[in-house]
Amino acid sequence: MTPQPTLALHELHDGDGVPLVLLHAFPVDHRVWGPLAERLPARLRAVAVDLPGQGHSDLGGLAPDLGLAAEAVHRSLRAQGIASAVVVGMSMGGYVALALAERHPGFVAGLGLVDSKSTADTPEARANRLRVAHDLESSQTVDPVLGMPAVLLGETSLAQRRGLLPVLEGWVRGQSPAALAWAQRAMADRPDRTAVLERFDGPVAVVVGAEDTVTPLAEAEHMAHAAADGALTVVPGAGHLSALEDPATVAGSLALLHRHVVHGG
Numbered sequence: 125m126t127p128q129p130t131l132a133l134h135e136l137h138d139g140d141g142v143p144l145v146l147l148h149a150f151p152v153d154h155r156v157w158g159p160l161a162e163r164l165p166a167r168l169r170a171v172a173v174d175l176p177g178q179g180h181s182d183l184g185g186l187a188p189d190l191g192l193a194a195e196a197v198h199r200s201l202r203a204q205g206i207a208s209a210v211v212v213g214m215s216m217g218g219y220v221a222l223a224l225a226e227r228h229p230g231f232v233a234g235l236g237l238v239d240s241k242s243t244a245d246t247p248e249a250r251a252n253r254l255r256v257a258h259d260l261e262s263s264q265t266v267d268p269v270l271g272m273p274a275v276l277l278g279e280t281s282l283a284q285r286r287g288l289l290p291v292l293e294g295w296v297r298g299q300s301p302a303a304l305a306w307a308q309r310a311m312a313d314r315p316d317r318t319a320v321l322e323r324f325d326g327p328v329a330v331v332v333g334a335e336d337t338v339t340p341l342a343e344a345e346h347m348a349h350a351a352a353d354g355a356l357t358v359v360p361g362a363g364h365l366s367a368l369e370d371p372a373t374v375a376g377s378l379a380l381l382h383r384h385v386v387h388g389g
Contacts, residue, residue: 131173131200132180136161139169142233142386144378145201145209146172147217149239149276149365150311151269151304152295153179156214160371165379171206173197175220177303188309190216194223198231210382212236212329214367215339216307222317225324234385235324235351236378238331239364241343242318242350245311253312260305266296269304278335278363285369292365321350328354329381331374333362355381 134154136146144164146157154172161170176193177183186192197220201209211232213221218240225232245253259268273292274282281288321328328351332344341358348356357377362369 127185128199129176129182129184129186129196131176131182131196133200133204134172134174135169136172137164137168137170139167141167141169142382143169143171143206143209144236144382145197145206145211146170147175147197147211147213147220148172148178149215149217150307151266151272151299152292153299155179155295156365156368160367160375160378163372163375168379168382171201171204171209173200175217175307177300177306183300183303183306186306188306188313190219190310190314191223191227193220193310194227197224198228207231208233210234210236210378210385212238212378213240214238215240215364216311219311219314219317222320223314226317226320229324232324232326234326234381235321235328236331236381237328237347238367238374239333239336239339240347241339242316242321242347243343244314244316250312253308257305257308257312260301260308264301266299266301266304270296272296276338276364278333278361278369280335280361281363281369284361288368318346318350321347321354322352324351326353327381327384329357329377330354331357331359331366331377333359333364333366333369335361335363336366338364
């Protein structure tokens with residue numbers, strides 16, 4: 125029997141109706157969404173999920189597979205009475221969001237893909253993920269990924285939003301090395317899910333930081349063009365964590381996506 129980890133859900137913004145479900149980036153947890161949630165319109169419910177092993181969620185022997193992570197997200201949300209949602213994923217969270225849309229298209233009323241991509245890793249990127257996973261497991265520390273926050277933030281944030289870097293580093297230090305290794309292995313093995321976007325019949329909001337060097341503009345354009353109903357937002361002065369670097373702009377894009385789902389425009 126496949127292990128069924130318990131995922132922690134966090135109500136970040138009170139509201140009713142179809143919620144925004146927020147799936148975080150690697151190597152942090154639901155807290156990356158906090159500043160954005162504060163800027164959402166009144167009565168728009170936002171629920172953030174800690175993905176397997178991260179934040180307050182269990183890993184529970186789950187095999188490293190983002191499809192299984194998507195199943196855990198779906199099961200956890202349904203257990204709380206959520207029958208459908210606008211699912212938004214940042215970076216790794218976007219990979220899980222696409223896997224959720226693939227497995228449970230009726231649950232996903234709209235998709236938000238923030239600083240993410242639908243393509244698989246190159247052989248070089250996959251090999252690097254597996255190397256980092258090995259280093260995390262062998263050292264039993266988060267040291268192998270402590271340098272990531274400085275890479276994830278854009279140049280503007282590093283220069284002008286200097287408080288973000290120590291906050292991110294603190295979040296990384298609080299993660300489980302085993303869970304981060306799990307996530308690296310799961311991301312390394314994910315397939316190209318561009319076809320999921322092509323089949324998806326709901327609205328899709330693609331957001332990318334103009335200074336994102338991890339999943340750059342070309343990847344965002346690829347997703348926006350693949351979606352039948354896709355809209356692209358480029359966030360000036362932001363890198364790979366645009367929802368944290370410029371939460372107001374990204375919150376506006378996600379609010380428009382939600383309104384499109386609920387009101388058709």
